[in-house]
Amino acid sequence: MASGSNPLIYAHRGASFDHPEMSRSAYLAAVEQGADGFECDLRLTKDRTLVCWHDSNMKRVAHCNLVIAKSTLAELRAVYPIITLEELLEIALENQKSLALETKHPVVSGGAVERELLQLLDRYRSAITTAGIQVSIMSFSWLAAARLRNSGWNTVLLMSYRWLFPFNIGRSIGPSVAIIKHLKKSPASGREVFAWTANSEEEILLCKSENVDVMMTDRPAFARIILESA
Numbered sequence: 151m152a153s154g155s156n157p158l159i160y161a162h163r164g165a166s167f168d169h170p171e172m173s174r175s176a177y178l179a180a181v182e183q184g185a186d187g188f189e190c191d192l193r194l195t196k197d198r199t200l201v202c203w204h205d206s207n208m209k210r211v212a213h214c215n216l217v218i219a220k221s222t223l224a225e226l227r228a229v230y231p232i233i234t235l236e237e238l239l240e241i242a243l244e245n246q247k248s249l250a251l252e253t254k255h256p257v258v259s260g261g262a263v264e265r266e267l268l269q270l271l272d273r274y275r276s277a278i279t280t281a282g283i284q285v286s287i288m289s290f291s292w293l294a295a296a297r298l299r300n301s302g303w304n305t306v307l308l309m310s311y312r313w314l315f316p317f318n319i320g321r322s323i324g325p326s327v328a329i330i331k332h333l334k335k336s337p338a339s340g341r342e343v344f345a346w347t348a349n350s351e352e353e354i355l356l357c358k359s360e361n362v363d364v365m366m367t368d369r370p371a372f373a374r375i376i377l378e379s380a
Contacts, residue, residue, distance in 0.1 A: 155361075157357050163202070165183050165368070174241075184370060186247065187249060188247055188249055188250070193206070196219065200236070201233070249285045250344060253288070287304070289306075308324035322341055323343060323344070324346060326345070343363050343364070348373065349372075351376050
């Protein structure tokens with residue numbers, strides 16, 4: 151990113167500050183709020199459907215004990231308006247929004263989530279190219295990132311506090327805003343930076359000042375206002 155330019159704004163689980171996270175309404179609202187792209191977490195259901203869901207179960211968000219890996223899509227949708235990755239991809243293509251897709255680990259299915267993801271993306275490769283959107287696959291798992299290294303899609307190794315010096319997996323890294331604050335600079339080392347999750351004015355301006363490339367936020371409209379008025 152050129153110095154002084156604004157980071158791209160990716161809606162973290164959709165416009166999740168104002169709408170139910172990881173729902174169709176949250177992602178459609180992100181379009182209305184001017185997001186440049188969507189972020190989502192990916193898990194496999196019992197019937198091998200890729201769904202956009204962060205937790206291993208439905209307890210925190212839907213207040214029930216269903217486990218994603220042990221439930222069918224129909225069972226999950228009976229308690230929450232969960233969206234599939236394919237549905238999100240269709241929204242992204244229609245609205246020309248880029249995607250940052252995080253595969254969750256550890257999971258009992260191991261690398262199956264990456265295999266299913268790559269198969270889906272390959273089916274849509276032509277449409278993705280035509281739409282001109284960027285698709286990045288992210289993970290905290292070094293092994294998952296290594297599996298994706300030669301997939302042809304941009305791979306982002308996500309970083310928590312304990313990963314201040316990540317392995318050189320690809321051209322992109324994903325530090326938390328807390329890491330950037332701690333280091334007093336973006337740990338880019340010449341690589342593209344996907345920062346998560348900037349929701350306050352201070353965090354948003356930090357991403358701008360440190361030349362972050364992609365900034366994930368629950369508040370796309372607010373982030374746009376802050377960046378454009380800075």
